[in-house]
Amino acid sequence: MAAVTLGPEGTYSHRAAGAIADDEEIDFRQSVTAIVDAVAGGEYDRGVIPIENSIEGSVTESLDAIADYDVAVVREIVTPIRHALLAQGPTFETIASHSQALAQCRSYLDREYPDATLEAVASTAQGVEFARDDAAVAGIGHPANADGDLEVLAEDIQDQDSNATRFFAIAPAEERSKGGGKTSLVVYPNANYPGLLLELLEPFADRDINLTRVESRPSGQRLGDYVFHIDFEAGLYESRTNEAIAELEDLAEKGWVRRLGSYDTEHVVE
Numbered sequence: 227m228a229a230v231t232l233g234p235e236g237t238y239s240h241r242a243a244g245a246i247a248d249d250e251e252i253d254f255r256q257s258v259t260a261i262v263d264a265v266a267g268g269e270y271d272r273g274v275i276p277i278e279n280s281i282e283g284s285v286t287e288s289l290d291a292i293a294d295y296d297v298a299v300v301r302e303i304v305t306p307i308r309h310a311l312l313a314q315g316p317t318f319e320t321i322a323s324h325s326q327a328l329a330q331c332r333s334y335l336d337r338e339y340p341d342a343t344l345e346a347v348a349s350t351a352q353g354v355e356f357a358r359d360d361a362a363v364a365g366i367g368h369p370a371n372a373d374g375d376l377e378v379l380a381e382d383i384q385d386q387d388s389n390a391t392r393f394f395a396i397a398p399a400e401e402r403s404k405g406g407g408k409t410s411l412v413v414y415p416n417a418n419y420p421g422l423l424l425e426l427l428e429p430f431a432d433r434d435i436n437l438t439r440v441e442s443r444p445s446g447q448r449l450g451d452y453v454f455h456i457d458f459e460a461g462l463y464e465s466r467t468n469e470a471i472a473e474l475e476d477l478a479e480k481g482w483v484r485r486l487g488s489y490d491t492e493h494v495v496e
């Protein structure tokens with residue numbers, strides 16, 4: 227199965243993609259939007275994108291891309307994130323990594339390297355490549371990226387031990403599934419009145435459906451206008467789910483409700 231994820235080789239997204247595709251079938255792109263675009267256009271059977279981190283929260287580029295493109299979510303992959311600091315030696319000026327990784331290690335970096343310049347790059351593995359090319363740069367990424375020629379200066383430098391990131395495996399829209407223990411929706415009510423959000427969530431509470439995440443993102447139309455990402459523990463095969471969504475569609479009659487699909491969760495330990 228041909229899959230595409232965030233590159234270069236050695237990103238956490240690449241490690242997560244190993245749960246759904248063989249290594250020789252995984253290609254890389256430099257941004258989440260490029261991955262979603264390639265899957266929506268039918269170039270790949272699957273894409274793997276980061277959605278949410280336990281320390282830093284949502285990966286907003288991913289949320290916006292799955293709201294903008296017509297793709298299906300077919301699996302959720304949860305993996306621990308244990309960052310290491312990698313460089314040619316102990317002296318460097320710049321620390322390069324993905325903005326999420328820099329943020330996840332904020333306390334460590336403030337404490338140990340208050341004078342270093344922090345540089346946000348396309349991915350953790352790209353930061354490590356820069357460190358490989360330049361002795362003045364250190365990278366933050368999975369320790370395996372040291373690959374024998376970089377020093378692992380410190381391990382487990384993230385601010386919390388239990389750091390984990392949730393990824394979505396996405397597929398072309400026609401592969402949307404009704405089977406699975408969780409479902410994701412994107413809702414654009416195109417309305418703004420007191421109690422709107424309460425009304426949008428009540429159809430789930432009324433049917434004992436447990437919400438696992440509600441996230442608002444700016445619609446881009448006007449200030450204060452939002453798109454809501456809603457994840458919950460029920461499948462699209464269940465009648466209670468369809469009843470709740472029908473109520474949601476009535477409430478969002480001036481906007482839209484997109485079903486991203488139902489899926490199961492996989493935990494990847496290494």
Ligand SMILES: O=C(O)C(=O)C[C@]1(C(=O)O)C=C[C@@H](O)C=C1
Binds near residue numbers: 327349351
């Ligand atoms: O840069 C990587 O290695 C990625 O796969 C991206 C990403 C992210 O966007 O959250 C994935 C997991 C970690 O939380 C840090 C970075």
